[in-house]
Amino acid sequence: MNGKHHGDLKIILQSLGMILIIIGVLTVIPLLVAAFYNEDLTPFFFVSLIPMVAGMLAVRFIHPDTEFQARHAAIAAALTYLIISFLGAIPFTYYGMGLLDAFFEAMSGWTTTGLTMIADVEVLPRSLLFWRSFMQWLGGVGIIVLLLTILTTGRAGLRLYQAEARKERIKPRLISTARLIWWIYIFYTLVGIFLFFIAGMSTFDAANHSMVALSTGGFSVKNASLGAYNSLEIELVGIFLMLLGGINFFVHYKMLTGDKGFILKDLQVRAMAAILIISTLIIGLTSLSFRDAFFQTVSALTNAGLSTASIAVLDDFSKSILSLLMIIGGSAGSTSGAIKIIRMLIIAKLIYWWIKQTLLPEHAVFSRRLGGIEMNQEVTHEATVFALLYFVILGAGALSLMFLGYSSADSVFEVAAAQGNVGLSAGITGSDLNPFGKIVLIFNMWVGRLEIIPVLVLGQSLFGLRRI
Amino acid sequence: MKREKHPDLKAVSQSLGMVFIVIGLLGLVPLLVSLFYNEDITPFMAVSVLPLAAGMVITRFYQGEIDLRVKHAAIAAALTYLIAAILGAVPFMYYGMGLLDSVFEAMSGWTTTGLTMIADVEAMPRSLLFWRSFMQWLGGVGVIVLMLVILAGTGSAAEKLYQAEARKDRIKPRLLSTVRLIWWIYLIYSLAGILLYYLAGMTVFDAVNHSLSMLSTGGFSTRNLNIESFGSFGIELVTILIMMLGATNFLVHYKVLTGRRSALFRDLETRSLFLITILGALVLFLKVPSLRASLFQAVSAITTTGSSSIDVTALGEFPKLAMSFMMMVGANTGSTGGGFKIIRFIIVLKLMAWWIKEKLLPEHAVITKKLSGVELTSENLQEPAVFLLLYLFIFSLGTLAFTYMGYPTVDAIFEVVSAQSNVGLSAGITRAGLEPLGKALLIFHMWIGRLEIIPVLVLAESILRIRPKKRPKEIL
Numbered sequence A: 001m002n003g004k005h006h007g008d009l010k011i012i013l014q015s016l017g018m019i020l021i022i023i024g025v026l027t028v029i030p031l032l033v034a035a036f037y038n039e040d041l042t043p044f045f046f047v048s049l050i051p052m053v054a055g056m057l058a059v060r061f062i063h064p065d066t067e068f069q070a071r072h073a074a075i076a077a078a079l080t081y082l083i084i085s086f087l088g089a090i091p092f093t094y095y096g097m098g099l100l101d102a103f104f105e106a107m108s109g110w111t112t113t114g115l116t117m118i119a120d121v122e123v124l125p126r127s128l129l130f131w132r133s134f135m136q137w138l139g140g141v142g143i144i145v146l147l148l149t150i151l152t153t154g155r156a157g158l159r160l161y162q163a164e165a166r167k168e169r170i171k172p173r174l175i176s177t178a179r180l181i182w183w184i185y186i187f188y189t190l191v192g193i194f195l196f197f198i199a200g201m202s203t204f205d206a207a208n209h210s211m212v213a214l215s216t217g218g219f220s221v222k223n224a225s226l227g228a229y230n231s232l233e234i235e236l237v238g239i240f241l242m243l244l245g246g247i248n249f250f251v252h253y254k255m256l257t258g259d260k261g262f263i264l265k266d267l268q269v270r271a272m273a274a275i276l277i278i279s280t281l282i283i284g285l286t287s288l289s290f291r292d293a294f295f296q297t298v299s300a301l302t303n304a305g306l307s308t309a310s311i312a313v314l315d316d317f318s319k320s321i322l323s324l325l326m327i328i329g330g331s332a333g334s335t336s337g338a339i340k341i342i343r344m345l346i347i348a349k350l351i352y353w354w355i356k357q358t359l360l361p362e363h364a365v366f367s368r369r370l371g372g373i374e375m376n377q378e379v380t381h382e383a384t385v386f387a388l389l390y391f392v393i394l395g396a397g398a399l400s401l402m403f404l405g406y407s408s409a410d411s412v413f414e415v416a417a418a419q420g421n422v423g424l425s426a427g428i429t430g431s432d433l434n435p436f437g438k439i440v441l442i443f444n445m446w447v448g449r450l451e452i453i454p455v456l457v458l459g460q461s462l463f464g465l466r467r468i
Numbered sequence B: 001m002k003r004e005k006h007p008d009l010k011a012v013s014q015s016l017g018m019v020f021i022v023i024g025l026l027g028l029v030p031l032l033v034s035l036f037y038n039e040d041i042t043p044f045m046a047v048s049v050l051p052l053a054a055g056m057v058i059t060r061f062y063q064g065e066i067d068l069r070v071k072h073a074a075i076a077a078a079l080t081y082l083i084a085a086i087l088g089a090v091p092f093m094y095y096g097m098g099l100l101d102s103v104f105e106a107m108s109g110w111t112t113t114g115l116t117m118i119a120d121v122e123a124m125p126r127s128l129l130f131w132r133s134f135m136q137w138l139g140g141v142g143v144i145v146l147m148l149v150i151l152a153g154t155g156s157a158a159e160k161l162y163q164a165e166a167r168k169d170r171i172k173p174r175l176l177s178t179v180r181l182i183w184w185i186y187l188i189y190s191l192a193g194i195l196l197y198y199l200a201g202m203t204v205f206d207a208v209n210h211s212l213s214m215l216s217t218g219g220f221s222t223r224n225l226n227i228e229s230f231g232s233f234g235i236e237l238v239t240i241l242i243m244m245l246g247a248t249n250f251l252v253h254y255k256v257l258t259g260r261r262s263a264l265f266r267d268l269e270t271r272s273l274f275l276i277t278i279l280g281a282l283v284l285f286l287k288v289p290s291l292r293a294s295l296f297q298a299v300s301a302i303t304t305t306g307s308s309s310i311d312v313t314a315l316g317e318f319p320k321l322a323m324s325f326m327m328m329v330g331a332n333t334g335s336t337g338g339g340f341k342i343i344r345f346i347i348v349l350k351l352m353a354w355w356i357k358e359k360l361l362p363e364h365a366v367i368t369k370k371l372s373g374v375e376l377t378s379e380n381l382q383e384p385a386v387f388l389l390l391y392l393f394i395f396s397l398g399t400l401a402f403t404y405m406g407y408p409t410v411d412a413i414f415e416v417v418s419a420q421s422n423v424g425l426s427a428g429i430t431r432a433g434l435e436p437l438g439k440a441l442l443i444f445h446m447w448i449g450r451l452e453i454i455p456v457l458v459l460a461e462s463i464l465r466i467r468p469k470k471r472p473k474e475i476l
Helices: A003-026 A029-035 A044-060 A068-096 A099-110 A128-142 A144-152 A155-164 A174-196 A203-214 A232-246 A248-258 A266-286 A291-299 A315-327 A341-359 A377-403 A408-419 A435-449 A452-462 B007-026 B028-036 B041-063 B070-094 B099-111 B126-141 B143-150 B153-165 B177-199 B205-214 B233-247 B251-258 B268-285 B291-301 B318-331 B343-362 B378-404 B409-420 B436-450 B455-465
Strands: none
Touching: A003 A044, A003 A068, A003 A435, A003 B153, A029 A044, A068 A128, A068 A315, A068 A435, A068 B343, A068 B409, A099 A435, A099 B205, A128 A174, A128 A203, A144 A174, A144 A435, A155 A203, A155 B099, A155 B268, A174 A203, A174 A232, A174 A248, A174 A266, A174 B153, A203 B070, A248 A435, A248 B153, A266 A291, A266 A315, A266 A341, A291 A315, A315 A408, A315 B099, A315 B378, A315 B409, A341 A377, A341 B070, A341 B455, A377 A408, A377 A435, A377 B318, A377 B378, A408 A435, A408 B318, A408 B409, A435 B177, A435 B455, A452 B251, A452 B343, B007 B028, B007 B041, B007 B143, B028 B041, B028 B126, B041 B070, B041 B099, B041 B268, B041 B343, B070 B126, B070 B143, B070 B153, B070 B436, B070 B455, B099 B126, B126 B177, B126 B205, B143 B153, B143 B177, B177 B251, B177 B409, B205 B233, B233 B268, B233 B291, B268 B291, B268 B318, B291 B318, B291 B409, B318 B409, B343 B378
C-alpha cells in the first residue's frame, strides 16, 4: 500500500467517525424509550456506546492530509449503510434473532425498505419496535443529511450529500438546505402523530406509524400492518403521510412558505397523481376493492410499503402493476427510492423526441424541453443509463430468487420491493428464506438506497477494478 | 389533382406498388412447387397474380420522380409487412383456417418468427408447408432488400427504404452491390444447408424446408415436434450451424468467404455471439438435464430462430427466464436474426461502464469512448439506450396484457419476447384456442419487433395525426 491509499483510507475513516458519533448520540432516544417503558436498556446502551467511542477515536486520532473527493464520499456513504446495519442489528440479536436475520432487519430499517424477518412483531418489546421505526425515520431523510445538519461543512459536505442520492438544494447553502429539510420533516412527523392519534390510534402506535409512513419506510407495530385497524380514517391519514413523504421537499418548502399553488405546478406531483389514478382504476376494477387498491398503489408508488391487504394472494396481473409502480418510485428529493418519477419523465420525453426527429424533415432542429427547462445531453444520459443499470441489477436479483425456485411474478415483485426500498412482500421474505436469498435482498436494498454508484465505487476500490 | 395534394401518399404508394410486384413474382415459386407435387395451384395463383396485377396498376398510376423522405420509407416498410401478411394468409384461408389465424401464420412467416397456429402441420399439403418456409426465407433477408435487388432500386430513395427495414451496414460502397451480395451469400448457404441436412438423413423436402426456415432464423418446421421429431444428433448439429450462420452479420460472411478467415474472430459482435451462446448454454444446463439440449436451445434463442429439440413448455421458470433474456438480446446486426441486437446491447453495456468510470475518476476527467477502435458520438450512444427502453416498454405492455388474461407471468414474458424478437419458441400460449385479443397482440409484437419499432410509430402517427400542432405548454 502506498501513501496515496493511506490518505484515502484516512479521510474515509474520519467521515465515518463523524457519522458514528451522530448515530451514537441519537440512539439516546430509543434508550429513553426503553427507560420509559421500563424495558431492558442493555441493547440500546451498546448501540449508543460502541459508535460513540469508535467515532471519537476515529476523529481524534485520524488526521487526513488529502482533499475530500467524490470518490471518498461515495465509499463513505456505501460503508455507512453497512456499518449502521451492523449496529442496528445489535438489539435484534440481543432479543434472540440470528445475525443474518438481524442484519436484514436493520438494513431494511435504515434503507426505509420495510421488509421484515419477524413473523410476529406484536410480541416484541416496545423499545425494539420503536427502534425499527426510528431507524426508518432517520433513514428516510438520510443519515448523511443528518450529519450535515449538525456539522458545518464545506466541499466535503456537498460530496457526501450527493453520494447519498440527493441533488437539489432549496437554499443556496447546503447546510441551510439540510437543516430546512429536517425542520419540515420533524414538523410533518408531529402532524402525523397527531392525526393518527385523532383517527383512533394509541400514542405509541401513532408515533411509530407516523415515522414509518412519512419516511416511506413501512415497518409496522402490527402484524397486519395498517390493515389491522380496519379504519378508513387511519388509512386516509396513512395515505396522506405517504404522499407527503413521496413529494419533493422543495415543493414542501414552497408550500409551507406560502406558495400554495406550487404543488399543482410541479411536474413530478402531476405525474404522480396521474399514475396513481390510472393504477388505482386498473387494480380496483380487476382485483381489490377501490379502497384497498388506492392504499396499495400509494404505498407502492411512494415506496412506503404499508399494506391494508395481503399481497401474497393477489393475481400475477395486479402484482405486475404494483411491481411497475415500485420500480418507478416517488419524486426525486423525497424520502422514497427507486428510479424516481423525474427520470421516468425524461425518458418518456427522450422517446417522444426520438420519434419526432424521425417524423420531421432531416436535419430539422427543435428544442428539447421538459417543464420549460432545456434538457442537455448530460441530464438525459444520466436518466437513461441509471434506469438501465437499475433494470440490470433488478434482473440479476430476480433471476437469483427464481433460481431458488420462486415464481417469476413473486421474484420480480420482491426484488423490486427491496431495491426500491418499498417493503411490500409477495411472501418470499421471511426467516425461513434461504440465506442466499436473504443476502440477495440485503444487497438490493443497499444498492437501491444509494442509487447504485457508491456501491460500485466501493467495489472498485476494494477489488482494484481499475480497468473498465 | 390528387397527386399534387398528397405527395406523401404518392411516395408511399409507389414503393408499395413495387413491393406488390416483387411478392407476386416470388409467389410463382410455391406455384411451381404445388405443380410439382400435383397439389391444388389455386391459392398460389391468387398469391402471385393478385399482387402482380395490383402492383402494375399502382406503379402505373403513381409514376414519376418522387421525393422519398425518411418518413415515407418508414410508412412503406410498416405497410409492406402488413400487406405481405394479408397476402400470405390467402393459402392458409384457402385450406380452411380462419382469417385471424391465417394472418397470424403469415405474419409469423414474413417476420421470421415461427410461432404457429397449426397444431398438426404434418397433415398439411406440401405446397402449403413450403409456402410457410418460403415466407420465412424471404423475410429473413427482408422483403424490401429483395425489392431493391429485383427492381434495381438505387439512389437516396432506395437507401431510406433499406434503412427503414432495420438495416444499416453496407458491404460494398454501392447499395445495389451490397444487397445483391447479401442475396448471393444467402443462396449459397441455403444450398449448403439443404445438402448438409440431406447428408444428415432428412428427405429432400424436409431438407429444403428446414434449410430455408433455419437459415432465415425463422423456425417453422414440417414436423409437429420441430427438430425434436428427428431425434438425431447429426441433424441438431447441422441446425446449430445453420442458425449460427443466419445470426451472423453478412459483412462478416463476406469477409470470411473472400478469404479473410480471421474476420470471424475479430468482429466484436460475432465474438460476443459465441460468448453469450456458450454462457447461455451453461446457465441453462444448471436446470436442464442434458447439455446437448441446453446448447441447442441456447443457440435457438440467441439466434432468434425458435426451433426446439426438447419440449420447451415443460421447462421450469428459471430456464424460461434465462431463454427470454437471450431472445431479447438477439442476434447480430446485418444478419437475418431479430431481437434487440448484440451490438446495441454491447453499446448499452459500454455506456453504463463509461458512466460509472466517469463517476469514479476525478471531476472533469475526460475518457475516450471507443468501441472496436471507433470513436462513438453521443448520438450513436443515445440511440441504443432509448431504443432499449422503448423495446422494454412495449414488451411490458404486452406482458401485462397476457397476465391480465390469466397466464402466468413467466409464460407471458416468454411468449411476448419470443414474438417481439421474432424467435418463435412458445411457452404454450400460442395455439388456435388463444383469445382473439391475444392473437392480435402477438401479431402486433411480431410486426413491431421486425421493423424495430420506429416505422410502426411513424405509421400510427400519420394515420392518427397525433402530432400536436404546437408544443404543449408546460410549467415546472
